Amino acid sequence: MNANLTGHLSPIDPDLSPVTRAMVALRTPLIEAWMEEVRGHVPQAKELALPILENTIPAYFDTLAALLTPGHSARVVTDLGAVASEHGGERARMTMYDATAVIHEMQIFRDVLFRELEHHGVALEDTQRATLSAHIDATIRESANAFIVVQAALREQFVASMAHDLRTPLSTAQMAAEMIGHTSGDATVRRYAEKIVASTQRMDGMTRELLNGIAFCKTGPVRLTLAQMDMVELVREVAQSAEIFHPVEVDIGPEAVEGWWCREAVQRTIENLVNNAIKYGARDAAIRLVVSTTVERVQVMVHNQGAPIAPEDSESIFQLYRRAGNQGLGEGWGVGLPYVRRVAEAHGGSVLMSSSAEDGTAFVIDLPIDARPFAGAPTAA
Template sequence: MSNQVSDRLKQNALRIMQIWEKRARDLVGASIHHESLVLQNSLPLYLNQLVDELSTEIDRTAARIETDRVESIRIGKQHGRERAGYADYSISELIFEYHILRQVIFEVLEEEAPLEVRERDIIINSIEQVVNDAATQFSQTLRDIQELFMVTLTHDLRGSINTIKLGTQLILRRLERGDSHVEVAARMISAIDRMDSMIQNLLDASRLRAGQSLKLEFAECDLDRLIQDLVEDLRFTYGERFIIVSDSPVRIYCSHKEIRRVIENLAINAVKYGTPNTPITLAIEQTKTHINLTVHNEGNPIAPDAQSILFQQFRRTISANEQTGWGLGLFLAKRITEAHQGTIEVESTEAKGTSFIIKLPKVPFKGH
């Protein structure tokens, strides 16, 4: 079998890249912002790889086929990674570049004679595979860049928020009781805390999407005391609506900060979506094996179809769209509860109102 196509491709590789670059600059909007060598990226390496794939002189052993496959993947990923680093490139433009390259390869190689079916199939399959590898890496790199941006931004925001909070707390301490500005300062601190909570939610969601686990510090915890302290803070902001029901002291092994965060999220949701001025109940019940914590509010029930998406990140029910937030609270509540080997579920009907039930194992959990 002739090796002419492989040789022609090798001899015309530079010309192919020159034609490709001219067309790319005409047809791919993002390309006009980049110099020639940067624009060509790893594509000359890909052409060298294609030369080997088309060659009839190379012994196509299983080892050689695997080596070529790995190298092709590496080159495709390199192209996708570098393109993702340019803010003006989209994944559709990345794919279009390869379509242009395939078109130019066929035109140049068929100037002397039509390609055989085998040769066309090799080129088409090779292009399709490298497009897939490049697009996959482009998406992954873009996610990594976005995650880094998110973490950096939220870190910087928290620094500024902490400064504002400390200053506001200092002002609050210096105000006399009964001063009309006390309530204003207190509300400012409450708003700052909500902002800080939203930022923490973004950070944690970012870690979970990146495949990392939440950083939890476990210790013995007085659940009654935790809830009493939380309710005192909630009453300061939302009024005397909260009722605690607990028949005996409850001690568990948990991450104090994160369990408080879960309960606070459920209680604030009860304020947002429950009927105004009706009681919100936080009830603790113990069984032989579990501790059940229920946060209940009166009001319109959550529709069954909406209940199925409650614990998904960035998903919000129709009623929730009228409220501020990013749809991360319940997602993180579920993940935190699961990190304690527990479960969280919802029961919601017109007659009984809405209850979120957290079930935690009674046996101390020694994780993390």
């Protein structure tokens, strides 16, 4: 159930085809081989921290492998697009990549995938190879598009911030010029002072127009207070509080998952997702919380059964003051899911979403285990 979104499909799952199981069994060595080649061939990746380089690739790999199980649901294809978009978005926020680097690393992924499968004796039929190639091509397009969109959003935020900050020195210069004009007895000085006032007023008007023309989020950056904590303990705490209102199943191993995160912000994000699952999910089905880990990253999944979120709403639900149109929500503004994304991104992570009638709805918060090097990362949400 949505295990592909966390990169945790099982190589012994009987519901998966033999070729999917064989691919999943090679997940770790294949991803390691990919990371090594990316570091060697993509200059911007050479010094990337491991959890940032790894990104959402485990989830992407598992979702790609699931395509080779006959009868897979349309959800898996949708998932692939969502993971590809998050990959490109995280590259825009967390690296010095350009679009060419995003494309190059996914081309390397394709080469490594087919090479390693052949090296380990995993034989692909021509149709299976064609399926993987076609979806990797689609991934390259979607990742590059997401990279460009997020990069443009970050540029808008930067320009808007600069325009806002410019207004203070402009105002100071204008007041000083007005004072000179009022106090000077020299006609020439007064004339130049009037020119300065007129120019600063014009510049102030231009910055106001720029600010009005940019859709700039006024909520400001997410402020994080990072401390060492146990994600398992936090998820259990949230689950216990939610059980008062709705049945909750917790799928967590006995071991703690220690890391550096902002406890208050992460708790609020998980609570937001759980509250949404209670509000919009099926009343007769338990909510499921799952904690898992990949290399230097942790995933927290919140899953519920119920009416699915339409594919066309998969992005708008994360936008400030917008809600999905098929959930029976009516008019209103929503800030919960945008906050979830902002918190994940500010930790250097991502949020993945998958929804279908047969498999329900799952949100996955995917964060670096140690968010300290990435705290305060730019957020496009």
